[in-house]
Amino acid sequence: MKDFKDKVAFITGGGSGAGFGQAKVFSEAGCKVVIADIRKDHLDEALAYFKDKNADVHGIQLDITDRKAYAEAADEVEKVYGSPPQLLLNTAGVNAFGPCEASTFEDYDWVMGVDLGGVINGMVTFVPRMIQAGKGGHIASVASWGGFSLSSGCTPYSVAKAAVIGLMECYYEALKPYGIGVSCLCPGGIRSNIGESSYTRPEHLSNTGYNTNEKTIEFMRHHYSFGMDPVDLAKILKKGIENEQLIIMPFDDPEQMMRSTLERWVNYCTPEGTRKQDELRAKRREEMRARMNSDEDNMMTGAAEAGWGKANPSITWVKNDGFGS
Numbered sequence: 121m122k123d124f125k126d127k128v129a130f131i132t133g134g135g136s137g138a139g140f141g142q143a144k145v146f147s148e149a150g151c152k153v154v155i156a157d158i159r160k161d162h163l164d165e166a167l168a169y170f171k172d173k174n175a176d177v178h179g180i181q182l183d184i185t186d187r188k189a190y191a192e193a194a195d196e197v198e199k200v201y202g203s204p205p206q207l208l209l210n211t212a213g214v215n216a217f218g219p220c221e222a223s224t225f226e227d228y229d230w231v232m233g234v235d236l237g238g239v240i241n242g243m244v245t246f247v248p249r250m251i252q253a254g255k256g257g258h259i260a261s262v263a264s265w266g267g268f269s270l271s272s273g274c275t276p277y278s279v280a281k282a283a284v285i286g287l288m289e290c291y292y293e294a295l296k297p298y299g300i301g302v303s304c305l306c307p308g309g310i311r312s313n314i315g316e317s318s319y320t321r322p323e324h325l326s327n328t329g330y331n332t333n334e335k336t337i338e339f340m341r342h343h344y345s346f347g348m349d350p351v352d353l354a355k356i357l358k359k360g361i362e363n364e365q366l367i368i369m370p371f372d373d374p375e376q377m378m379r380s381t382l383e384r385w386v387n388y389c390t391p392e393g394t395r396k397q398d399e400l401r402a403k404r405r406e407e408m409r410a411r412m413n414s415d416e417d418n419m420m421t422g423a424a425e426a427g428w429g430k431a432n433p434s435i436t437w438v439k440n441d442g443f444g445s
Contacts, residue, residue, distance in 0.1 A: 121207065121258040121301060122362050125150035130197060130205035132184050132242060133212030135162030137312025138262060141350025142209055145358055147175045151207060154197050156182040158212070158320050162313070184212050184238035190245045204249035206257035207361075210239045213262060214317035217340075218330025220272040222431040222438050228276045230325040235280035236287075243291060247300075256299030258361050261288050265308045265369065268381045273429050281306075285367075292366050305357050305368045309347035315340025331430040339426035343419065 121127070129146045133139035135157030143166065147153045153170075155177060157163045163179045170177035178200050180193045198204055214234045216227060239261050250257050266274065267281030288304035295302055318332050353370055360368035371377055387393030387400075409420060423429060431438040 121256075121364075124207070124358075127151050127206040127257070128154065128197065128201045128203060129207040129209065130154045130156065130246070131209040131211055132156045132182070132238065134209075135159055135166045135179075137314065138307075138310050138350045138353060139209070139211040140166055141352075141354040142211060142357065143170070143177065144351055145354035146207065146209075147173070147177060149358065152176045152178075152201055154178045154180060154200075154205065156180045156184070156193060156212075158183050184241055185233045187241055187245070190241050194245050194249060198249075203255065204246055204253050206250070206255050208242060208246050208250070208257070208259040209357075210242045210259070210261040212238055213314060214320065215274060215277045215314050216317065216328065216330050216332065217274050217336075217429045218328070218332075219429075219431050219438050220275040222329030222435050223275055224327050224329045226325040226327040227329055230321055231276035232280045232283075233325075235277060236283045239284050239287065243287070247291070247295070250300060251295075251298045258301040258303065259288075259291065259295070260303040260305055260357060260361060260368075262305045262307070263288070265306050265371075265377075267306060268378070289366065301361065301364045303357070303360050303365055303368055305353075305360070305370075307348060307353055307370050309344055310353060311347040311349055312344055313341075315344050329432050329435055331427045331432055333427070335426040336428045339422055339428045342422065 124146060127150070129143075129151040131139050131142050131146075131153065134143045134153070134155030136159070139155070139157070140162075143153050143155055147170065153176070155163060155166055157166070157179075158181065160181050163181055167177065167179045178197075180196060182189055182193050184190060194204065212234065214231055216231055218227075242261075243259070247259075250259075261284050263284040264277070264281040266278050267283075267285045270278040270282065285304050285306065288302055292302040315337055318337065348370060356370045357368060367374075369377065384397055387397035
């Protein structure tokens with residue numbers, strides 16, 4: 121897709137962070153934008169911004185894990201704009217940090233329900249409508265570099281993002297005959313509100329094995345404040361869509377990063393390679409700790425003081441004392 125003028129764009133998580141950046145960039149490119157967001161306060165703020173710009177933007181409050189509500193949102197898009205979107209951006213996501221072995225069923229159900237299930241819901245809801253409309257288009261889902269570089273400190277998130285990457289590759293092949301392109305955006309940290317994810321966690325999934333409180337949330341706000349600017353990231357996404365690129369990685373040397381990832385899997389295929397990879401992982405972890413310790417704001421100290429990445433205090437049998445220890 122190279123011409124965005126008058127295309128209908130549907131963006132989940134569009135009220136803040138990466139999704140809001142996308143809404144800005146694709147609105148400026150000429151799209152009629154639908155912002156879907158679970159948080160009404162973020163939705164209202166985003167709509168106020170676009171009202172001042174006199175932009176054609178429509179808002180829908182949506183929990184992307186609710187399939188009935190998703191179908192109703194799709195109906196609303198067609199009622200407002202006369203067709204399903206030609207540009208679908210699955211961007212909404214949540215995260216939670218803590219030792220893998222402390223994870224509860226609810227941690228998996230919540231994080232994977234949003235980060236993977238929400239994307240699946242978007243695909244199953246809109247793909248048939250887009251095909252039947254016969255207008256072609258493009259679909260992009262936000263995964264993460266964490267979907268390639270997996271971390272035991274945010275296991276449900278890593279697993280969900282790895283699955284999204286695989287999901288998009290499957291759709292990339294499947295949708296070619298219909299003139300619908302597919303991309304998967306795999307960034308690192310983004311300047312966003314994902315640190316506040318727990319505010320939208322459903323009560324019935326509140327049981328967590330991770331230490332989550334206002335101190336850890338405040339630390340995450342600080343941590344993500346150093347992330348990539350959402351508008352800059354959206355511009356990279358737009359270019360990737362224009363180039364019909366499947367994997368979009370906003371890094372200086374994405375090919376070398378991917379080679380390192382492939383080398384990791386090659387190493388794990390043999391006993392000798394596994395030992396080598398364990399040594400490399402330990403070395404890189406220490407290098408990362410050293411960088412964080414040398415940061416002006418001393419990220420490691422802040423993480424330790426906040427208790428970020430640790431197990432829920434009620435769990436006493438976890439040896440891993442958290443990334444910030």
